Amino acid sequence: MQLTSTTDYAIRIVCYLAAQRQMISTSELSQKLSIPSSYIPKITKKLKQAGIIKACEGINGGYQIAKQPENLSLRDVISCTESTMAISRCLEKEGGCSRNYIYCCKVHQILLDLQNIYNNRLESVKISDIIRPGKDEYFGRFYVVIKVNLREKNYECIYSNNHDVYEQVKTAESYDDFIKKYAEKYICEADWVNVQKCLAGENLTERLVDGCVEEEIFCRGIIENNGTSYVWIKARKYVDVTENTAIITFHNAKVIPNTIVTMEQELRKKEQDVCEEIENATINLQYGFLSEFAQDEEKKTYQRDIIHNILNGLLSSKEMTEAAAQLGMKESDTYRVVDFHTIKKNVQRKYTKEQLHEVGVIVGELTYLLPDALIYRNMDQIVMIQQVDSNQTELEYQKEMEEVEDVIQRSILYRKKDTDFQIGIGKSVEGYQRLKESYHEASRAIKYIDIIRLVTGDKNKSVVHYSNLGFFQIFGEIDDVTELERYIPETLKKLYLYDDEHKGELITTLQMYLRNNQSIKKTAGAMFVHYRTISYRLEKIKQISGINFDNANEVLAVSNGLIIYKMLKEIE
Numbered sequence: 001m002q003l004t005s006t007t008d009y010a011i012r013i014v015c016y017l018a019a020q021r022q023m024i025s026t027s028e029l030s031q032k033l034s035i036p037s038s039y040i041p042k043i044t045k046k047l048k049q050a051g052i053i054k055a056c057e058g059i060n061g062g063y064q065i066a067k068q069p070e071n072l073s074l075r076d077v078i079s080c081t082e083s084t085m086a087i088s089r090c091l092e093k094e095g096g097c098s099r100n101y102i103y104c105c106k107v108h109q110i111l112l113d114l115q116n117i118y119n120n121r122l123e124s125v126k127i128s129d130i131i132r133p134g135k136d137e138y139f140g141r142f143y144v145v146i147k148v149n150l151r152e153k154n155y156e157c158i159y160s161n162n163h164d165v166y167e168q169v170k171t172a173e174s175y176d177d178f179i180k181k182y183a184e185k186y187i188c189e190a191d192w193v194n195v196q197k198c199l200a201g202e203n204l205t206e207r208l209v210d211g212c213v214e215e216e217i218f219c220r221g222i223i224e225n226n227g228t229s230y231v232w233i234k235a236r237k238y239v240d241v242t243e244n245t246a247i248i249t250f251h252n253a254k255v256i257p258n259t260i261v262t263m264e265q266e267l268r269k270k271e272q273d274v275c276e277e278i279e280n281a282t283i284n285l286q287y288g289f290l291s292e293f294a295q296d297e298e299k300k301t302y303q304r305d306i307i308h309n310i311l312n313g314l315l316s317s318k319e320m321t322e323a324a325a326q327l328g329m330k331e332s333d334t335y336r337v338v339d340f341h342t343i344k345k346n347v348q349r350k351y352t353k354e355q356l357h358e359v360g361v362i363v364g365e366l367t368y369l370l371p372d373a374l375i376y377r378n379m380d381q382i383v384m385i386q387q388v389d390s391n392q393t394e395l396e397y398q399k400e401m402e403e404v405e406d407v408i409q410r411s412i413l414y415r416k417k418d419t420d421f422q423i424g425i426g427k428s429v430e431g432y433q434r435l436k437e438s439y440h441e442a443s444r445a446i447k448y449i450d451i452i453r454l455v456t457g458d459k460n461k462s463v464v465h466y467s468n469l470g471f472f473q474i475f476g477e478i479d480d481v482t483e484l485e486r487y488i489p490e491t492l493k494k495l496y497l498y499d500d501e502h503k504g505e506l507i508t509t510l511q512m513y514l515r516n517n518q519s520i521k522k523t524a525g526a527m528f529v530h531y532r533t534i535s536y537r538l539e540k541i542k543q544i545s546g547i548n549f550d551n552a553n554e555v556l557a558v559s560n561g562l563i564i565y566k567m568l569k570e571i572e
Contacts (some may be wrong), residue, residue, distance in 0.1 A: 002068075002364070002370045003078065003082065004081065004082070004364075004365065005368075005407060005410075005411045006042075006043060006081045006367060006368065006369075007077075007078055007081040007082055009033070009035050009039070009040075009043050010043050010046070010047060010077055010078075010080060010081045011074070011077055011078070012031065012033045012035070013029060013040070013043060013044065013047070013053075013063075014065070014072070014077050014127060015048065015050060015130050016029065016032060016033060017053060017063060017064060017065040017128060018065045018069040018072070018128070018131050019131045021065065021416050022064065023056060023061070023062045023063070023064045024061070024062045024063055024064065025061070025062040025063075026040050026041070026062065026063075028062070034410065036403055036406050036407060038399075039403060039406075039407060043081065044063055046080045047077070047080055048185055049080075050076070050079075050080045051066055051067070052065075052066060052067060052072065052076060052077065052080065053065055053066050054066040056367075068128075069126060069127040069128035069131060070126055070127075070128045070212075072126060072127045072128075073122065073123045073124070073125060073127070074122045074123075074125040074126075074127070074130070075119060075122035075123045075125075075128055075535075076123060076431075085118075085119065086115065087111060087114060087115055087118065088111050088115075090108055090111065091111055091112060091115050109182050124323050125355070132264065141253070141406035143159060143160070143161050143249065143250060143251040144157070144159070144160045144161070144162075144165055144182075144248075144249065144250040144251075145157070145158040145159040145160070145247065145248070145249050146158070146169075146175075146178075146248040146249075147245065147246075147247055147248075147461070148175060148201075148204065148245070148246040148247075148248065149244060149245065150204070150205070150239075150241065150244045150245065150246055151244040152244075153201075154175075155175045155178070155376060156169065157169045162186075162219055165176050165182070165410070168181060168182060168185075174201075175201050176196075176200060179195070179196055179199050180196060180249075182478055183444045185222075186221055186222050186250075187219055187220065187221060187222065188219065188220035188221075188222060190220070190229055191219035191220055194217055194219065195217065195219050195235050198215060198217050198235060198237065199235060199237060199248055202245050204237060205239060205241060208239070208241060211241040211242050212238075212239060212242075213237070213238075213239045213242050214236070214237070214238050214239075215236070215237050216234050216235065216236040216237075217234070217235050218232060218233070218234060218235075219234075219235055220232060220233070221233040221234075221250065221252070227275055231252050232252065233251060233252045234247075234249075234250070234251055234252070235249070235250050236248070236250075236251075237249075237250045237358070240330075243387070251436075268382045270564075288498065296414075303327070303376075304376055304377070304378075306323045306326065306327065307327070307374060307376040307383070307385065308376065308378070309323065309533075310323055310324070310327075310385075310432065310435055310436075311337065311376075311385075311435055311436060311439040312436065312439075313436040317433070319449075320432065320433060324432040327374060327385075328433075329374075329385075329387075329432045330431075331431040331432060331433065332431070333387055333431070334387065334388040334390070334428050334429065334430055334431075335385055335386065335387055335388060335428070335429060335431075335432060335435060335438065336386055336388055336425065336426055336427065336428045336429070336438050337383065337384065337385055337426040337435060337438040337439040337440035337441075337442045338383070338384040338386060338401070338423060338424070338425050338426070338442055339381065339382075339383055339384075339423070339424040339425075339426070339439070339445070339446050340362070340366070340381070340383070340384065340421070340422070340423055340424075341380060341382075341420075341421075341422040341424070341445050341446050342358065342359050342362055342380050342381075342382065342419050342420070342421055342422075354379070355419075356379070356414045358412075358415070358419060359377065359379070359380055359382065359550055360377075360419050361415070362382065362408060362411075362412075362419075362421070363375060363377050363382055365408060365411060366382065366384070366404070366408070366427060369387065369404055369407065370384065370404070372386070372387070373385065373386040374386075377401070382443075383439065385435065388428045394428075394465065394467070397425075398425065398463065398465055400425050401425060401463050402463050404423070405421060405462050405463050408421050409421055409462070420462075421462060422446055422449050422462050422464075423446075423462060423463045423464070424441075424442040424443060424444070424445030424446035424447075424449065424461075424464055424466065425441075425442055425443035425445060425463070425464065425465040425466060426438030426439060426440070426442035426466055427441050427466060428444070429466055441466035441467075442466065444466055444469075445464040445465065445466040445469065446464070448464070448469065449462070449464050450566070451460065452464055452469070484568055485564075485565055485568070487560065487561065487564050488561040488564055488565055489557050489558055489561050491545040491546050491547045491554075491558065492545065492547075492558055492561040492562065492565070494545050494546075495507060495510065495541060495545045495547075496565065497545055498544050505537070506537060506540060506541050506544070507529070507562075508527075508540055509523070509534065509537045509538070509541070510558075510562070511562055512526050512527055513534070513538065514555065514558070514559050514562075518549060518555075520535055520538070538548055
């Protein structure tokens, strides 16, 4: 199972409240944890119902942890926001099996074992474990751990309190070179010789006892750039020839001898055992999952085809009624269609496997955020049919969609994906017979979102309700391109021809000039050019086009012409 963004937010909220041990406001949670403030009440409501946190209203209100972090497990938090903790449907009910093969199905037993491991591990991790200092608690605030492979004569930095050390490891020519550079930068000059002598590569395997050696020296570690302040630290080496490993540490807190070496051995053994278990489980699961997967895919495909046919008006009235009944829709209810687009920036209808996977991830997030909606996916497009809440205004709904867009965009940013997530909202319609109208409007809204960005000057505008397009709806309904061209003033056409021939910036200058209310100073600032440059370009514009900027009607016609030209380019 893949945890949702909501679960991620819930864990972060609980950990923050547990660490602070006081009443925390919604605004502080939003600011510190980068969670939309409007989304926090939805999460905290579930946590409050589970008794994990408590809330207090009023000026000094907020949220506070309700349980001791030591008594609160990660499983407690996750189970609040996830609809199921089961890794398979046959495990959702205790002892249950979809085919009643409980006593003879090996797959069921394997899944049950994995489920128990999963649940027990989540239960064993307490919130107190997460919020404690971590490596700093074990190694101290000043620590570096270097692992040396004696056989291969190479090394790596395992931990460091200073990120620059990792970079220093990469640039050093050898292990000895690294120790030398590290001592010169982070160790008091008077202790350089002793440190390098103790930790030199040629000295690592001296004075071995049963193939092992442990040695330490005290030195002064510099804690400020000026080198005037320092803290006493230990430089230690643990060498195990049988493992061909040497562990070098710098720290100002107690470290249990040989802990790192032992820990690494145990982890390596566990890693091997887990890989074997997973490999065996995978082989056994393949046959069990194959049939169920095929059935699920067939069901999804059938539902996808039904929604596609309804939205595009490809069904007769009788067929529409039958299809709607299968989807649970009623003619007496009110619906709207929302169109989501996830076109990758600067890519024209070319999709990689990674891009298509990203669309699938977004579908999963939308399904969680909007569980009552019917969601249909087609390549980069995601379409949603949603029953209208009569108690919710259109403005409130637009706000809700903006919150959804914000959550998805944050999730995309977290995954470091270059995706332009856009939302187009169609009008509310009575009954499922008119869903085609709402779908047409939602698609139109997406189509002209770049126009809206141009008009508003908001490059990040991502949610557009078709009804808010205003007079642009008129142009959107005109299919004949030549009809649209009639609305572009001749003065503007001359300017476009000139820019095309001379590869100029007059059109761009004109757009910025009109957007800034014909202010030369503001236009120059927005375009990062000199005031006189804008003045020169405006005189050029007047000379070529003959535009009279003192005539309000003519300026309005030119402004509309710029938008229409942009529309024509989008249609092409």
